[in-house]
Amino acid sequence: MKIHTLPSLFFFTLIMGVFSTFSVHASSSDAWEEFEQSVKTQCSIQFDRSFSRYHIYIDPYGTESYGMAIARGKLKSSTGLRAPDSSMVCIYNKQSKQAEVGQSFNSNRLD
Numbered sequence: 001m002k003i004h005t006l007p008s009l010f011f012f013t014l015i016m017g018v019f020s021t022f023s024v025h026a027s028s029s030d031a032w033e034e035f036e037q038s039v040k041t042q043c044s045i046q047f048d049r050s051f052s053r054y055h056i057y058i059d060p061y062g063t064e065s066y067g068m069a070i071a072r073g074k075l076k077s078s079t080g081l082r083a084p085d086s087s088m089v090c091i092y093n094k095q096s097k098q099a100e101v102g103q104s105f106n107s108n109r110l111d
Helices: 006-050
Strands: 051-058 066-075 086-093 099-101
Touching: 006 051, 006 066, 006 086, 006 099
Parallel strands: none
Antiparallel strands: 051 066, 066 086, 086 099
16 A cells, blocks of 8 residues: 655645646636627527628627627618618527627717
8 A cells, every 4th residue: 555645645636736727727718619609699690680791799708697799780771882881789698598689870889
């Protein structure tokens, strides 16, 4: 029977702590990426109803209860090549996993 000395136990504990930190960091990173993808998917469904083309910008973390995204682009209701860009905000409920959008507004208000 081998008796572990204090330095070897300390070293083992240190190594296990380092590995568990990497594991937690990796899983939380994966969880945030999954959350961001969910926000993008659900908000894109909403944005597709109003925009003919747009760029989507996602808050990668959101709040405790909500995820957020904003879209900027051309509305389907806009006419002409020089129609101004519009923006729209999407709120994603983390619990229900449903998204809702507000009314569109002139993107110049963001500048």
